[in-house]
Amino acid sequence: MAEIKSALEIAMEKAEKIGKASTEEMSRLEAMDRGRRLAARFLKEKELNLEEEIKKVPPQEIHVLLEGLEEVFLRNIFLPRDQDSLTHTISRALEGLRLIKGPQASRILQEIERLLLGYLQMKSDLYQRFRQQFQSNMAGLEQAIAQQYGLSGPIDPEALPQFQEEWQKVEADLKERFQQQLNQLKAALLTL
Template identity: 35%
Template structure:
């Protein structure tokens, strides 16, 4: 009997995860309606599993964005969380804070990258001139491909990711506490 109960909970968990995934892929026009249907005639334990599964899927899609599309995915996950927990004002506020953090991360990363690029370009222009004079032909050096630039950028990005990653994890844990 216990195995059947576990199997039933696992099936419900998978259904909830599929529901979340469909929402994230824009295949679900009305998340709230589909969630209500899924929750219908379920025990409190089953409902808890459904909510936890959906929250887990959405939170896994909220990451520090390397690319713009990841930011869009995170915003979609935040939208899903807000739709599910409309009656919990703290959730909406927390989602806004997470979105602001992700925007700030993207902006901060871009600004620092451009500053580093400028700094390296200043040093490289003298090198380009010296090489051009020496070789008698115009020489262009791509700063972004320079090993020293890459090394320095990776160090800076690692620190940035760690700093923002800690803040994002804090918000996610806060989120889990609110909904548990």
């Protein structure tokens, strides 16, 4: 079974190929990796006090550790599939960014929250409208199927492959529009 390598191990291998990494480069890579691991722990463990953990880091490593934290938190802010992913992983990543970025990031983080909630709401509304429209266009199809197969009663449009294909196209367009806005907000966070 192949081993999964951490970013630090991969970077170390690259450094060996290029030449020996300086001790400064090595400590930078280690601090970055420590930040990434701390962010992963913060996302999983509700009781972890991130501020206390950061205080334990030597002052010369804080900046690089914060870069590692920020990288993981930003990667865990994505367009949610459903309300659960928004309330668990994404909310925790936003909370982590709020802690490491401070009050100057609160406006952007609030915009991200509004964008993600708006995305879920628009996706739900769009799905309902799409389903109703598809169902109203199916009236003739229901009659043809009933005559051909001797079935009666309404057909669930979601069970039809054509419905799924068309919905995926509509959903992809919606995702693209919201993803562009989310990427802009994430880029704005990086400048702080």
